[in-house]
Amino acid sequence: MDNGAAARDQPPSEPSASPVVNEFTIQIATVNGSGSQTANLVLLRSIFQMGVPVSGKNMFPSNIAGLPTWYTIRASARGYISRKKEIDILVAMDPETAREDVLTLPPGALVIYDEPLRLSELRSDVTFVPVPFDRLVAPVCPEARLRRLVRNLIYDGILARLLDIDMGEMETALVRQLGRKAKATELNLAALKVGWEFAGQGLPPQRAFRVERMDRTADMMLVEGNAAAAMGALMAGCTVLAWYPITPSSSLCETLIRYLRKYRRAPDGACTFAAVQAEDEIAALGMVLGAAWAGARAMTATSGPGISLMSEFVGLGYYAEIPAVIVDVQRVGPSTGLPTRTAQGDILSTALLSHGDTKHPLLLPGSVGECYSMTMDAFDLAERLQTPVFVMMDLDLGMNTWMSDPFPYPETPIDRGKVLDEARLRQLGAGWGRYADVEGDGIAYRTIPADGLPPTFTRGSGHNARGQYSERADDYAENVDRLARKFDGARHFMPAPDVDVRPGATIGIVAYGTSHFPVCESRDQLREEYGVETSYLRLKAFPFHDALTAFVDAHDHVYVVDQNRDAQMAALMRLDLPGDRVAKLRSIRHYSGLPIDARSITDALLRREGQGPLAEPDGPASAPSARREQ
Amino acid sequence: METTNRLGLVMASYRGGKSTLCAGCGHNAISERVIEACFEMGIDATHVIKLSGIGCSSKSPAYFLSGSHGFNSVHGRMPSVATGALLANHRLQAIGISGDGDTGAIGIGQFVHLMRRNLPMIYIVEDNGCYGLTKGQFSPTADLGSTLKSGVVNDLAPIDLCAMAIELGASFVARSFSGDKRQLLQLLKAGLAHRGTVLIDVFSPCVTFNDHRGSTRSYEYVRDHEEPLHELNFVPFFEDITVEQEPGAVREVDLHDGSKVFLKSVAADYDPTDKLAAMRLLTDTARRGEYPTGLLYVEPDKVDFCTQLNLVDEPLATLPLERVRPPKSALDEIMESLR
Incomplete structure (x- = not known):
């Protein structure tokens, strides 16, 4: 069965053609701040609940209200969850983009649009469904100020009827989405039904696209990469989180804080974690390094502009050999760039971040499952390598909704790397030095304050194997050669491709x-x-x-x-x-x-x-x- | 027989490496006072962390308490490193050493937020009004009209770090002079007994680049313009000493750990718990070109940052896995909410 190929080769422009089942893309074009996200997620979730592989991508502006936003839902029986350029079904709600959105559709597409936009003259090779949203929403939503939000559910109801999406699943998804907000649930359910009924009265039946039940999503969940990474950090035993708000990484930290507050308290309510919103990304990483130096598992999350600011401290972490977990949810640069759009634009600069000879381990999650597992693993790697480790996500992974199998609970204890204890110190005797390579892998034993072992003086200036200040040529070269050896060795225990x-x-x-x-x-x-x-x-x-x-x-x-x-x-x-x-x-x-x-x-x-x-x-x-x- | 403290340790055990700063540098005197204060207070050096940024001042943690962990971080960023370290282990006694450039210029942002958080640590600014390590450029605390050795005149008004600290929320703010051994020692001991941010701005002349006529941070100038607010007597909680008090003339401040500070006003009565009075004093004396020294402001009961975060008693750094990794049921619960 190859619905994907069929959809491409034979655009379903003829009403008589058999419908394309579970292989299409819906795009909802709205203005941001109009409350469409609930309706979009309900639509996504209801298809998911019907067992059909689905993915959702939000293309939104760096703005709070009033600019164009597109939400794209791709259903794919074959399980393709990346973006598809061609849009099969358009819901046009934004006057600003509606005409252009219609003109870019392939022939055979279906357009549901807000009636006053009068789009139907634009093309003859797509199917238009004008919908009087304002007239439909008024009776079910007496409060005029809420209508703008509630009317979005009408297009869900229409799509449910036109695409054969189970209304029961829609209602389940809506209740789930709105949770305990009883009034909102009631209003939105009413709007959903209005759409459903409207589509059943006099609209010509649409036969091009259909949703049919499958069993491809059983036991799966819908999760954003940022939440997945937060779960990974939670399970890794992260104790210190320092962060500064920035799109698209903020929700990672906010989600983690929510989890920490819920799952990381002593019986008396005291916290087994510290989460601090820092004054900037520089301070955020400074706190992470200070915490890790003092023995905590610490992390921060940021995006490109924050990575640039952290450059100085990353060099310190590299040279003084302090663990740190830094999640970079990449967005489009340079400079402020396109803050709400996705890119893999920080790879090279992050791999070599900071002045002098520096190289940093990068983890490259390719799924929400790996956002979870790699963020967790990053803590072990950072401590094993005693260096900042970067988890290179991107906005698409971090902020969009992805299907995933459940994440496995970690079965192994955490690895804190080479932390000196009394027994090891006795074995090493005079051979121990904070930066002495006693095992030939370039990784030295560290101590942490108040552990009762010999104190060390950590510095970003030149130092010898004993951690003493040194500007000697041989000390410098030996030290940075050891760092290169350490980095080279890392390739054997970083995840294999x-x-x-x-x-x-x-x-x-x-x-x-x-x-x-x-x-x-x-x-x-x-x-x-x-x-x-x-x-x-x-x-x-x-x-x-x-x-x-x-x-x-x-x-x-x-x-x-x-x-x-x-x-x-x-x-x-x-x-x-x-x-x-x-x-x-x-x-x-x-x-x-x-x-x-x-x-x-x-x-x-x-x-x-x-x-x-x-x-x-x-x-x-x-x-x-x-x-x-x- | 050599004197020992309540831990049975001698003063020498609180010393550090040999200073590489210039002979006569005020910073060396401050290191000496830190050594004496820690000795006299019977501080366990293994539970002290010494932190600094970059500059001459920031080298000094290497010159005291060799039994403590030290961290010479990056320029102006000691506050964030100290914050992280104390989050990891809030039982540590942190002593941060910074300079007027490290704090007042490149590090002013982090300074501001450390003060605002009332992070429980001692933050010493070794304030010489210039950048010593780069050969004497003006720093942001240089007074208006003071001159460089080359004759260049400073035409910007200084940042008053103490006024900022008080305004921002630090709960123990003092100014002192590296040449005033007694006062500085009393302040440091009181600082060790306080829980919250202890900001001590210590005028500490740079003998090489800022000790000339025309400088307002020279030994001579500071000595001439220093105006101690009070005679300070610190009595630690572990000593049972009664201080003779003339009623009305001595103020008593009770610190967090039960220690007391007795303040005998030198001129006008000064109440260091009155924030507005402190700000007025700093404004008025700045206008007159005087350097009031002593305990400018103290708020002994102000909640410190680590307490505010409601951390468990044990250091976060050493919590066992079972206390930091939630059970499988937690993961299952989160995932169930995403189905």
Whole structure:
């Protein structure tokens, strides 16, 4: 069964064509601050509850109210959960964008729109459903000031009828979404029903798209990456959180604080954690380093601008060898950039953050499950390596809603790394020094204040193996060489990449983070539509595992997928790969502020390979949405 | 026989490494007073952390309490590092050493927020009005009209770190002079007995770059313009000493740990618990070009940051896994809410 391919090859513009089942994208275009998020999540959740794989992406402005916002829901029987460029069903509520949104639709699309917008003249190859939202909402919502919020549920009701979404599931989702807010639930349920009834009275039946029950979401949950990372930090035993509000990482810290307050209190109510909103990101990381130096498991979360500010302290953490967990939920830079849009734009600068010779371990979660597990693992790695470790999420992963299997409860104790105790000190005797490499792995034993063991003096200035101030050339070189050795050794216990080598494939794809899902879909496209078989390596960490070298060796061309302009991961690979392998690397880059999609990868790869729709690199499929694609 | 303190330790055990600062630097005198204060108070050095930023001042933690952990961090950022360390282990006694540039310029933001939080630590500013380690440029506490060695005149009014600290919420604010051994020692001991932010702005002349005629931080100038507010007598909780009191002339301040400070006013009666009086004093004396020294402001019962956070008694740093990793039921409950 290949609904995905069917949807692409035969746009369902003919009413007589059999409906596309569970394989479409709905886009809701509203203004932000209009309260549409409830309706959007109810729609997403009701499809999910019907067992259909689904994903939701919010494209919102850096603003509180009044600017255009798009929420996109993709249902995919095949389980594709990355962004799809083509919109099949549009709900047009925003006068500002409605016309352009309609003009960019592929033929055969369905448009539900606010009647006064009068869109139906725009095209003849899409189906229009005008809806008098204001007239419908008035009777069910006597309070005029609430109508703006409540009327959103009307489009849910209409879509339920038109797409065969179970109204019971809609109601369940709504009750779940609004929880104990009885009045809001009542009003919204009424609006939902009004939409349902409206769509049942005199609207021509819509046969292009349908939702049918499946069993692909049993036992799964819907979760944002930021919440998943917060759960990871909670389970890692994080005791100190210091942070500064910034989109898109704020909700990670806020969610973690909520969990900490609930699950990390002594019977008398005292806290086994400290959460501090710092005065800026510099102070946030200073607190993390101070806490970790004094023995706590400490973390912060931020985004690109915060990473830039933390540069100074990251160098200190690296050189003085203090653990720290830093989650970077990447957004579009440079500078303020597009604060509410997604990118993988901090890879290179973060890997080498701060002045002097510095290198930092990066973890590269590619799913909400890995936001959970890698944030948890980051604490162990940071303590094992005694250095700041970065978890490189992005806005798409952090703030959007993703399906996931349940997260496993950690079965192993935490690893605090080489913390000196009396027994080890006795063994080492005079050999111990704060920065003495007694085991040859570049990692020394640390002590923490008040542990009763020899005190140390920590400094960001030059020091010798004993931790004493030193400007000697040999002390300096030995120290930074040891740091390089430590970093190099890290590649063996950072998470290994996922590798899928296909027999006979001469093309390899390397990707990381949220590019994973579109790469999977693109590989299917390449195989099924063009007969091109590819191998795939998904990076999970920097420094790179040896498997990456082997993968590059095994393929003629290796395409590195980056969601940034400068092919940052490819650049990092050029720095790190041994020998003359860089000639094999080719780059696929995407940097529009929107998540990368499969078709863009497929087209770019084929173009470079001299295959596929080369004559029209900006062919009909991608041209209509060029406005937002660049 | 050498004198020992209540822990049975001699003064020498509170010393640190040999100072590499200039001979005669005020900072060395301050290190000496820290050593004496910790000795006399019977402080357990293994439970002290010494923190600093960058600059001549920030080198000094290496010169006292070699039995304590030290952290010479980055320029102007000692406050955040100290904050984190105390969150990890709120039982530690933190002594932070900063300078007027480290605090008043690059670190003013973190200084402000540390004061605002009333973080329980001693924060000493070794205030010489200049950047010593980069050869004598003006710092933000340099007085209007004071001159560099080269003759350059400072044309900006100074930041008064004590006034800021009082305004912002620090609960123990004092000014002293590195040359006033007795007063500084009493203040440091009282500071060790206080729970909350202890900000001591110590005028500490730079003998190399700011001890000339025209400087308002030279030994001579500070000695001439220092106006002690009171004679300070600190009585620690573990000593049973009665201080002869003339009724009305001596104020008693009861500190957190049961220690007491007796303040005998030198000129006009001064009440260091009156915030407005403290601000008025600093404003008036600044206008007159005087340096009032002593305990400017104290609020013994103000809740400190760690108490406010309602932390468990044990240090967070050493809580066992079972106290910091919630049970599986917690994870299941969270996930159930996401289904």
